[in-house]
Amino acid sequence: MAGVDFFERDLKLATADLEPEAINAMLAKFAKNSVREVISSGRASGTYERYVNGRQGVPEETVQAPGPIIYEFSLWEPIITFALDELRRRSPIKSGRFRGSFIVLANQREVRDYNAIGPDAEVIITNFQPYVRKAENGLLGAKRYSIFDGTKRALASRFGNEGRNAAAFMFETRWLDVRAGVHPGMPYVLKRAQGRRKDRQAGMQITYPAVVINQV
Incomplete structure (x- = not known):
């Protein structure tokens, strides 16, 4: 807390003789420089939402001191990478084909640049192999519900x-x-019926087990 107190005191001294417009400009410049620094250092994604005095997407220059200016960064890349590594680790290893068939969807579209996914997107990770249901049900060597549900x-x-x-x-x-x-x-x-269930008859589309991720 001492560090925060010193920062607030220094800020008050630095702006004591400035007009409100100059204080707003200083705050906007500080925010822009700060967000540029954390992105260039690799500590944050270049994809983010900006809120200035509670207004989404408006420029920093519209700030009214004391603000705030808030940046909401996308955190998808580390989460999706972890999920894919976990799914592959839990997958059958007979040929390796299943391990290489996971796909990532954001708002129903396949994506490969995870940092470009917006914070409000729904992310789905599934596998396009037609035997994905057998794998999740434990019929291909992995334990039942250990792949997708275990990863979740x-x-x-x-x-x-x-x-x-x-x-x-x-x-x-x-x-x-x-x-x-x-x-x-x-x-x-x-191509042919799989038992008596209505959703497993010839001509029916299969359903796909998936991990679904939302930021809340």
Whole structure:
């Protein structure tokens, strides 16, 4: 707390003889320089939302002291990388094909630049192989529900509300319908019936187990 007190005292002394417009300009310049520094140092993503006096997206120069100016950075890259590593680690290893078939969707579109994903996006990680359901159900060597559901639990422990990360994320396991056009191999259509369930008859599209991530 002492450091904060000294900073506030120095700020008051530095702006004591300035007009309000000059104080606003100084605050805007300080904010812009600070965000540029943390991005260039690699400590934060270049994707962020800016709030100035509670208004989203307006320029720093519109600030009215004492502000605040808040930057909400995208934290997707480390979370998605962790999820993919965990999914691959838990996957069957017979040929390696399944391990190489995970895809990341943001708002129903495949993405590879995770830092470009906005903070309000819903991120889905699934696998485009037609036997993905068998894998999650424990029929291909991995334990039942250990791939996607196990990864969800690992994510919640590392990055969720009870984790050490400052941001809070919600992690779910869902079985999803995937529309045509998302990926060339999806959705897979059953060529013959698999049991008596209505959703497993010939001509039906399969559902895909997935880890679904939202920032809250």
